[in-house]
Amino acid sequence: METTRLIIVAVGGQGNLLASKVLGEAALIAGVPVRMSEIHGMAQRGGVVESAIVFGEAESSIISDGEADILLGFEPAETLRAIKRCGKNTQVITNTAPVPPFTVSVGLGTYPDVEEIKKLITAKTAGLVAIDAMALAKEAGSPMSVNIVLLGALVQTGALGFDRKVVEEAVKRRVKPAFLDVNLKAFDLGFTAAANA
């Protein structure tokens, strides 16, 4: 597999680290080398959590600015904030449901317009798949499944080169049995939404 560099950005509590672990497991099943790096020091206190996942033969486990092949954003403003990690050939997948920072929630800052975010990202990169992953997660049965909805969308774009079955198997191995049905449904809803996006 040619080296593929994926950045995932999320807000603490959105399940970024589990999503990364599922993709790591998928790489193991597919026999693809993988290295992942994460920064999560302040996650519990509402900060941004970023994972870098490098699939393929490269040895580094972090990704430089401009060099992500795929950017997967769990929150639209955070996706835009991470745009410097992208080049013109980067595939971007984002959740469109905002998690406003505290300053915005209390009227001390302005949240960028989501349509404007989508326009900017589309203009600068190879393509954008934007879905309301929160709505789909609720439809699947739990707002906690936003992460797996977005994995479904990621797999549908084909940017990663993993077969759907492989990632679903990885979800089965990594998600607690009690939440498996919800998460498999979430994966399917994300996959379908990306196909229709």
Next chain:
Amino acid sequence: MHKLLQDSPGEKIMLLGNEAIARGAVEAGVAFATTYPGTPSSEISLNLFQMSRESDLYFEYSTNEKVALEVAAAAANSGLRTFCMMKHVGLNVAADPLMTLAYVGVTAGMVILSADDPAMFSSQNEQDNRYYAKFGGLPMLEPSSVAEAKEMIKAAFELSESMKQPVLLRTTTRINHSNAFVTFGKISPCMTKGRFIRDPQRCVTVPAVSRGLHVKLLEKLKDAAQLSETSAFNFIQGDGPLGVIANGVSFHYAADAVKDLGLEGRVKILRMGFSNPMPEKLIKDFVAGCERVLVVEEGEPFMEEAVKAFAQEQGITIPIKGKSDDLFTRLFEYDPAMVREKMAAFFNIAYTPKTAVDTSDVPEIPMRPPNLCSGCSHRATFYEIKQAAKELDVICPTDIGCYTLGFLPPLSTGDFVICMGSSVSSACGFSKATDQKVVAFIGDSTFFHSGITGLVNAVFNNHNFTLVILENDITAMTGHQPHPGVDMELFGLSGHGRINIEKLVRALGVGHVSVIKPFKVKKSIDTIKEALAFKGVSVIISQEPCALYAKSLKKLTPRPFVVSEKCVDHRDCITTIACPSFYLDGSNRVAIDPDTCVGCAVCAQICPENAIRPLKK
């Protein structure tokens, strides 16, 4: 069974670097482990703590890193394989025992792990602890990857045992917090008890003994240098007239750069994994076979200076460069593109960097700074101190923990912090050097770590300040580890002591001691005012468990509050305490998120209209 205790050699599993290190220690038969938690090392000890409960491993959370290292030094001199781990600045605290333990040595393998934090993801500085190996005269190993970290700690135990010398294992955040596949090896059984054999000519470091020990230390270092020459951790990859010397994660960035720049066959890389003492002959031979040498290392020019000195001895005058204005920086961490660009520049290779997208037209995105949690008692305490002290010109030395975040607006309580424990001792200094009122803040774990000696100093030297001890019954910032004031029954462990902070403070002879329950706002403010008015050392103990931890223990049942129709939009709640549960609803009115509000009721007590009420189910 703990996932790292499975005796299934050959199994391939994805592990965090810190899990891989913990597993490596278990595979090496570690019998005794001590720590004080600190990011990025904390998950190593967390896993060892968990494993110690279902195996023969002895593990303890020690009061601070100096204590941890001294406890470990005794075990390693009683014949037990011993592991002591800490974050980089923790080794400063443990530097005193470290420097002389290097003289004394050990009778069984002892590994001291320093988790450095280039770029300061969660630290107050980015010091390069490789210098401790050089300073103390200790052999040092540095892994480049997660999988190698597991193998290296095993080798470190062997090396330590063969040399009778502690070995420093130095990692960086990008090793500790990376995930990769690791193959399990065999778990070695650990000894359950050792025996100390008296050896005063080695173990009692009076001057006459230590003079002899320093001679021996230098002899051991010569032996270590021989081992470094032939260590499999120092290897040459590739071939060609251009040389690169790299360590740690930089090695992989350099290896990728060679491929990306198409320099295979033109560049050879010397990877330094056994990096103190440096292998003199290996490096001299390597440099002699190069036209130019680029040294790639995050942090200080540790290797670069040694390589230049070796070259000088050989009369080699080729360009050897690392840190300089146009090459590598001593600041922060490196990344693959940076190493590729510098390598291309130094070797005169044409290279066009990939361009990142233009961000000049991206609107400003509101920042997302970390915030104290909903229902965090620190927020209440800071608010009450501000209210009680609003007529005073106050300096607020603070300390290291979640509560450091109190320096952010609107709480804006935190003026000076340099290291663990510094709040108390710097308060001593501020109170003598100025006429300002000094109110210092320290968490309970940090108080035990290194605040007590400062308070003793304050009482002895008759200083004048108020110390607020934020007693939330856990070491919260690093992920809820116990400390000497914690009820260990909560962890299902019996037999532990529990130190009562109030009794301890009173026993020190502090002139004015009071206890507040910070969620009782008015009463707390009145009590704080009394303490602030006291001339001399006063201590306020603010007692309320960490909300996040209490929730995880199911000891806290959230009872959310709601903003009623009585609200007239003063917004005092938002502008003075800024709890993350507040938001403005569709009609721009203050609301409370019932999913995150735990019901501390602090906002309800400060609302001038009494408009915030418990949510009726």
